[in-house]
Amino acid sequence: MTGLERVLCALGGEPTDRRAFTLTLSLYGARLTGCPVREYFTVPRRYLEGQREVVRLLDPDILFTPFVLPFEALAYGGEEVWLDRFAPNVRKPPFRDPDLAEPLGEGLLLDPGVGYLVEAARLLAGEFGADKPVCAVVTAPVDLPAMLLGIETWLEILLFDPERAAALMDLSEDHFLRLTAALFDAGATFVACPVMFANLRLVTPGLLEKSILPALARCFGLCRGPVVFHHGGNRIEDHLHHYAGLPNVPGFVMDPRDSLSRARGILGPGRLILGNLSGPALLRTAPEEARALSSEILAERAGDRAFILASGHADVPFDTNPDTLLAVRQAVLDAGAVS
């Protein structure tokens, strides 16, 4: 079976020759090819070469487009920061004054960073899309204003300035729909959306119900392809029932601290659950530990056809031991078929 077939089987609740699995190895391709990070994340072909090596090393069932959400914010301005072994980040948000934040419209896709994201998706889908789902990682529409203005300003606006919040949500919706449409046109199979500002560890229940969920429902519902809801760095098990009704969301990436069986209880049998290894923690995980941890998760979900072993949180760190990654794969092979 191909990765695509395995993932489709998981979606349909059907048996497979083995459990589908993936690790978020966007940055890791640079390590495998020895390409300088700056070149890797500016030249789409370098990214493709890195992902070829990811496939050669691990052959995961799902591949990821560049995990560089800051490029979306940097399309509006601001300062970037590049470090040797990390993806670039936003050093300074583009706007101090929220009134200066204007939608880019068609200009969004002309930005070099956003153009890189779309072109890398096109190359990846062109080479691997027939056999492996290509997942494009995009900023949640409710989180983009935090990247444009800073967390504090966005929180302040959400809490105390509903008119301005609505205007920024409109900007985000336009951004999200344009970018995801371009990514799907480029061949992405689905998008994964890490969502922070829908978590009740960040926002109030009132904000979630009145502003956040309606905005997400609108954006996800209008999105041209499926959206996988990613936990965004916080546990979501307690709040999963709020998100379960969002349209066009076939699956959820759970936090490593979440209970997968509880998540299954909340979501019911039909929805895809991905998790719940911690990508960043693999840096400090010995191969034998990674294998044991993966085996434990796989054993716990043995009867769950709609489960995919995956890493959550952020990208797998640059310096992670490749043997640790191979140990995860070995655990998948050891677990055998999904009957």
Next chain:
Amino acid sequence: MTGGNTTDIEKLKEDLFSLMLDAEREGAVAMLLGFARGRGFQAAVNDLLEPVLQRVGEDWSRERISLAQGYVAGKIAEDVLLAAASSHGDLRLDVKGPVILGNVEDDYHSLGRKMVGVFLRAAGWKIVDLGNDVSPAAFVDAALEHGARVIGVSAMMLTTAENIRAVRAELDARGLSGRIRLAVGGAVFKLRPELVREVGGDGTAASAIQAPPLFDRLWTGEPEGEGA
């Protein structure tokens, strides 16, 4: 306690807590100012605001309430402190410290730092806030200039938290470690508590509201627990 019927106070505390959780900033501030008009700002802070902030802090550290609710609590405290300062009333501000606050070099995520500043001010600390992207030398120079015994350094991400090592190195190089203590905080320290020691921090707090007791301990030179 500085006065008032215990039952009334308990009811007011409960109401104030609910207003904070519902993000009802104006209602909460109106309640506190009404209380201050009758009994003074010192009582409003000591008997009402501080105990409720403490409860918010405990719930926050246990992840029972959200960042937004903690933020609203900070805004309410800030509003009341501003009103107290402009009224030249009985509230004793700036009775402790001063201490230095700032975001470490290359860090522009000011939310946590500002919230720590508000809660420290509410607890009577005088704050010298250096803002974002502060160099190690600027932190130490400011501490010496103001006679501060604690520097609070904020960093949100792992990449910028690493820059705190340079603040520790600056203190070491000038022979000030032990005399000036280093409080560190930010989202990354919640995910990786071991980072506090790794970057040279003397202590951290689970939430901004819990910063005042940390600064009390660091100011008096009390040892912090492992990873604290």
